[in-house]
Amino acid sequence: MPKYMTKQRKALLAFLSEHADEELTAKQLETALSGEGISISAVYRNLSDLEKEGKIRRVSKSGTREVYYLYTDSDSCKDCLHLSCEKCGRTYHMNMPGVEMLMNNLEQSDEFKIDKANTVLYGVCKSCRKNKED
Template sequence: MSDPGPASSPSLRAAGMRQTPQREGILQVLKDSDRPLTVEEIWERMPERRSGLPTVYRNLERFVQEGWAESIMGPDQVMRFVRCDSRRHHHHLQCERCGRTVEVDACGLDESLIELETLSGFRITRHQLMLFGLCPTCRSEKDR
């Protein structure tokens, strides 16, 4: 499966964004990490730190809008960001021990959401679900 990811220039341009080393650096840092990262962690890992933290924040906000990243509130109430490969609706699983996060291209909540709309009178426009557990590596270490 090829990666049509946003680190390639056409995706930035297709979204109406200039291709800059800072934007490519942010996307690459997210792609290289298997754990959600804070803005500061992303900035520290960028190969070229010509931009400040406000620029990283602004770009991450745009990447979330484009579906290239997702913001995840950590257990410490600190916002972190993870790269999203799927452009479709999806969720994430996070290991409670090591923090490794994987994207799952599944939802299964459609019927429940319809029922919630009926009961509440709300029109649900979006939802975000984070699932927690132990990754295969941490499970095998725990079993030893």
């Protein structure tokens, strides 16, 4: 059951929805919302509630102990695989027809059903690869 919409929660949700393709730490959120008067404890408390409600997802990256949060309540996030760039941290939505074929093949051949909304594939995006070549 969603909690009461406080001013802090409203500001946090608005910021997260504006940065829906970014994985952000609690500290980054606190810094970004410092003008709103939101404390780090309020950020953590609201993140916990939003995660329980399925509006955000907690993400851990290989090689780091840092926890990131990704807004998943937007229409573009629903029912799709996510691609995450290991260089810039940007998240992309994979909604192409080949995804359904991949999912069906895995389910039939390996009898394994993937939860698309909670699946993240890691790699390096086109922009970061291009910047490396320059």
